[in-house]
Amino acid sequence: MENKLIASSSPHIRTDETTQKLMLDVIIGLLPALVASIFYFGSNSIVLIVVAVAAAVATEFACQKFMNRPITVTDLSAVVTGMLVAFNLPPSAPWWIAVAGAIFAIAIVKQIFGGLGFNFLNPALAARAFLMASWSSHITGGFIDPVTDAVSSATPLTVIKAGGTQLPSMMDMLLGNIPGVIGETSSILIILGGLYLIYRGTIKWIIPACYIGTVAVIALIFDGGSLLPYHLFGGGLMLGAFFMATDFATSPVTDKGKVIYAVGAGMLTMLIRKVGGYPEGVSYSILLMNILTPMINMYVKPQVFGVAGGKKNEK
Amino acid sequence: MSTKLFTFKGGVHPPTNKSLTQNVPIENAVDPKVVVIPLSQHIGAPCDPLVAVGDTVKVGQKIGESKAFMSVPVHSSVSGTVKKIEHHYVPGGAKVNCIVIESDGKFEVHESVQPKGKVENLTKEEILSIIKEAGMAGMGGATFPTHVKLSPPQDKPIDVLLVNGAECEPYLTADHRIMLEKSEQVITGVKAIMKVLGVEKGYVSIEKNKPDAIEVMQKAASSEEGIEIIALEVKYPQGDEKRLINAVTGRVVPSGGLPMEVGCVVENVGTVATIGNAIETGMPLVQRVVTVSGSAVQNPKNLMVRIGTTFKDVIEQCGGYKEEPGKLINGGPMMGIAQFSDEVPVIKGTSGILVLNKKEAGIPEPSNCIMCGRCVDACPVHLMPYKISGYTLQKNIDAADEYHAADCIECGGCSFICPAKRPLKETISLAKKEILARRKKVK
Numbered sequence: 001m002e003n004k005l006i007a008s009s010s011p012h013i014r015t016d017e018t019t020q021k022l023m024l025d026v027i028i029g030l031l032p033a034l035v036a037s038i039f040y041f042g043s044n045s046i047v048l049i050v051v052a053v054a055a056a057v058a059t060e061f062a063c064q065k066f067m068n069r070p071i072t073v074t075d076l077s078a079v080v081t082g083m084l085v086a087f088n089l090p091p092s093a094p095w096w097i098a099v100a101g102a103i104f105a106i107a108i109v110k111q112i113f114g115g116l117g118f119n120f121l122n123p124a125l126a127a128r129a130f131l132m133a134s135w136s137s138h139i140t141g142g143f144i145d146p147v148t149d150a151v152s153s154a155t156p157l158t159v160i161k162a163g164g165t166q167l168p169s170m171m172d173m174l175l176g177n178i179p180g181v182i183g184e185t186s187s188i189l190i191i192l193g194g195l196y197l198i199y200r201g202t203i204k205w206i207i208p209a210c211y212i213g214t215v216a217v218i219a220l221i222f223d224g225g226s227l228l229p230y231h232l233f234g235g236g237l238m239l240g241a242f243f244m245a246t247d248f249a250t251s252p253v254t255d256k257g258k259v260i261y262a263v264g265a266g267m268l269t270m271l272i273r274k275v276g277g278y279p280e281g282v283s284y285s286i287l288l289m290n291i292l293t294p295m296i297n298m299y300v301k302p303q304v305f306g307v308a309g310g311k312k313n314e315k
Numbered sequence: 316m317s318t319k320l321f322t323f324k325g326g327v328h329p330p331t332n333k334s335l336t337q338n339v340p341i342e343n344a345v346d347p348k349v350v351v352i353p354l355s356q357h358i359g360a361p362c363d364p365l366v367a368v369g370d371t372v373k374v375g376q377k378i379g380e381s382k383a384f385m386s387v388p389v390h391s392s393v394s395g396t397v398k399k400i401e402h403h404y405v406p407g408g409a410k411v412n413c414i415v416i417e418s419d420g421k422f423e424v425h426e427s428v429q430p431k432g433k434v435e436n437l438t439k440e441e442i443l444s445i446i447k448e449a450g451m452a453g454m455g456g457a458t459f460p461t462h463v464k465l466s467p468p469q470d471k472p473i474d475v476l477l478v479n480g481a482e483c484e485p486y487l488t489a490d491h492r493i494m495l496e497k498s499e500q501v502i503t504g505v506k507a508i509m510k511v512l513g514v515e516k517g518y519v520s521i522e523k524n525k526p527d528a529i530e531v532m533q534k535a536a537s538s539e540e541g542i543e544i545i546a547l548e549v550k551y552p553q554g555d556e557k558r559l560i561n562a563v564t565g566r567v568v569p570s571g572g573l574p575m576e577v578g579c580v581v582e583n584v585g586t587v588a589t590i591g592n593a594i595e596t597g598m599p600l601v602q603r604v605v606t607v608s609g610s611a612v613q614n615p616k617n618l619m620v621r622i623g624t625t626f627k628d629v630i631e632q633c634g635g636y637k638e639e640p641g642k643l644i645n646g647g648p649m650m651g652i653a654q655f656s657d658e659v660p661v662i663k664g665t666s667g668i669l670v671l672n673k674k675e676a677g678i679p680e681p682s683n684c685i686m687c688g689r690c691v692d693a694c695p696v697h698l699m700p701y702k703i704s705g706y707t708l709q710k711n712i713d714a715a716d717e718y719h720a721a722d723c724i725e726c727g728g729c730s731f732i733c734p735a736k737r738p739l740k741e742t743i744s745l746a747k748k749e750i751l752a753r754r755k756k757v758k
Contacts, residue, residue, distance in 0.1 A: 004639070004640075005640065005641070005642060005643055005653070005654065005655050005656070006641055006642050006653065006676045006677075006678065007642075007653040007654065007655040008642075008653055008678055008741075009653075009738075009740070009741045009744065010648075010649060010650050010651060010652070010653070010725070010727050010740070011648060011649045011650070011727030011728075011730050011731050011740065012642055012644055012648040012649075012651065012653065012669075012671060012675075012676070013329055013330075013485065013648040013649070013675070013731060014679055014730070014731055014733075014736060015327075015329070015731055015732050015733075015734070017732075017734045018734050018735075018736070019682055019683075019685055019734050019735050021734070022685075022687070022734055072682060072683075075682065077685075114683075115683055116682075116683045116685055117683040117684050117685040117686055117735075118683065248685045248686045248687040248688070249685060249686045252688075253686060253687075253688030253691045253699065253701070254688065254691060255692075297702075301699060301718075302691060302694075302697035302698070302699065303697055304570065304696060304697050304698060304719045304722055305557070305561075305567065305570070305695070305696045305697050305722070306557070306567050306568055306569045306570040306571075306572065306696075306722070307569075307570040307719060307722065
């Protein structure tokens with residue numbers, strides 16, 4: 001038997017958790033919001049989601065094949081990206097927009113930089129920014145009010161930006177019965193999915209809590225209590241805080257770093273909403289904090305046990 | 316005992332798998348026909364043989380010794396004839412000089428083995444000499460010579476003895492059974508060490524997943540002054556000495572330093588019990604409790620095994636292999652050393668013999684780091700394992716050093732927790748070795 005024993009370095013046991021299981025959990029966490037998007041916006045939601053996921057997976061496969069890298073589509077990360085790309089589209093967006101977004105997210109943002117874990121931007125959000133720059137009318141318009149089925153109605157945040165007062169009811173806000181991109185409207189179901197991820201230990205509570213908390217505090221200070229629900233539930237904050245800002249590769253690894261990142265994202269979101277040209281700032285604020293993440297990881301390090309201030313403890 | 320649970324920041328929760336053996340009382344192993352006793356079973360200078368081929372020896376007879384301070388003697392675990400003195404593979408992976416003794420089956424005890432009396436009637440120096448002469452080295456696995464640990468320099472006053480009964484390694488239950496079945500020996504050992512160190516406080520710390528051991532030890536310690544039982548949170552590596560000191564006393568051992576720098580000495584509970592036995596009976600360290608466990612062992616057991624018995628003999632007494640073994644480990648699954656043969660002897664540091672099946676032994680295929688940060692949260696030293704590992708793979712040892720690779724305690728928590736199955740600890744160990752070698756060169 002001598003030659004049949006495996007003699008490798010310790011540890012000799014590994015956790016059951018795998019990248020694939022983590023991604024599967026994220027997909028499960030997104031399902032409630034997916035159901036809501038179909039419920040409120042109908043069959044085009046299904047088309048956009050299916051097309052985006054298929055395009056994302058196909059692009060990943062093609063890129064890895066072309067670059068002679070191991071094929072890793074089974075880790076499900078491309079499925080997550082595809083879903084998130086679709087979730088960021090208005091309900092009347094054409095199907096090819098979803099394809100373009102998914103290809104950009106996977107090929108340009110993810111694979112060119114080395115694949116999973118090496119992207120410095122959240123692929124889905126970078127794709128949204130790309131689509132916004134390329135076909136802005138398809139991204140900033142084409143919203144549908146699920147109550148009236150009227151096309152091109154403004155989202156609650158657009159109404160606030162224009163100084164309007166015709167805002168949906170609190171209940172509609174929570175349930176998602178409001179205009180918006182297909183995956184962001186049902187705050188309550190997104191929170192449900194997010195809490196599932198926290199319960200499963202897939203993500204930590206720190207980023208969502210600090211991000212949403214910062215937005216809430218700033219909204220309270222500058223817009224008062226009456227507009228607070230719209231700031232929290234009227235745009236992409238819940239989807240962004242639970243599913244976008246928590247992307248592993250593009251958010252800091254330490255708890256302290258996560259706080260800085262999330263508070264920064266919250267401040268930028270409100271800065272864009274209050275001062276910037278866009279009614280909504282979640283995507284850009286997360287993208288900006290993504291860019292700062294390597295720096296946060298470099299400067300916000302855990303205090304090594306027995307090492308004071310990064311130098312040898314003299315005691 | 317305080318109701319507060321003591322612990323540290325970081326760590327992981329591997330499945331403990333202790334139920335296989337935790338309720339199995341210690342059983343005397345079948346007497347071996349031949350023992351292979353390495354002359355170096357400890358950290359420090361190897362022993363020179365005191366016997367020659369053809370000599371007859373008895374149980375407890377000193378058969379190897381070194382003049383160096385950083386060394387402990389070895390003793391025969393059987394009575395019989397010295398057959399060979401030759402190099403042999405040991406569980407550490409090296410080939411060291413060993414004394415091969417054929418047992419005569421009589422187990423005659425050597426004349427030198429005499430009870431030493433009560434701790435109260437012995438002086439510090441006498442106890443220290445008993446400990447050294449008994450060949451005591453840390454039986455938790457590190458095998459650091461005990462008398463060296465108990466002789467701190469004048470400028471390092473010690474005020475706390477910590478007895479480590481955490482046994483945080485999965486599968487292992489040897490220390491658990493020792494506390495249950497040999498609590499009196501443990502207490503004798505604790506008292507002896509406290510006397511040597513001149514300390515007022517001795518804490519026996521036990522993970523709370525061993526409530527029976529906590530209860531038994533509390534009862535045994537109830538009439539003793541200064542001995543307290545501490546319940547620790549169940550978390551790996553709770554039994555690492557610096558984590559233990561931090562959990563119980565709140566003190567932080569400085570990077571690269573020893574426990575004595577914060578006034579602490581940590582001894583494994585098995586070591587302490589063996590010291591107790593050496594005082595009570597005079598028998599040196601010639602046998603130890605070994606947990607034989609794992610999915611590929613027929614009947615997992617806790618065995619009292621004579622030092623020098625081969626793994627093969629021990630496993631045979633447990634019904635042999637249940638299926639084809641994939642991995643044979645000296646120690647636990649987190650820090651134990653994988654063996655390439657079952658012909659190696661049980662040594663003073665063999666706390667367990669773990670046999671994993673082919674499936675469990677498989678080395679997982681690593682994929683890209685997804686930067687989830689789980690390794691950073693798991694590291695009990697608060698390092699950033701993914702970064703150190705990344706730099707090491709780029710052969711950037713300077714950067715790995717900057718990220719304190721040398722402070723790694725090689726607990727394996729990062730590799731265990733990594734969802735991408737990256738060989739984090741394995742690469743960090745490599746960097747650590749390189750960094751320590753460079754530092755030595757500079758000196």
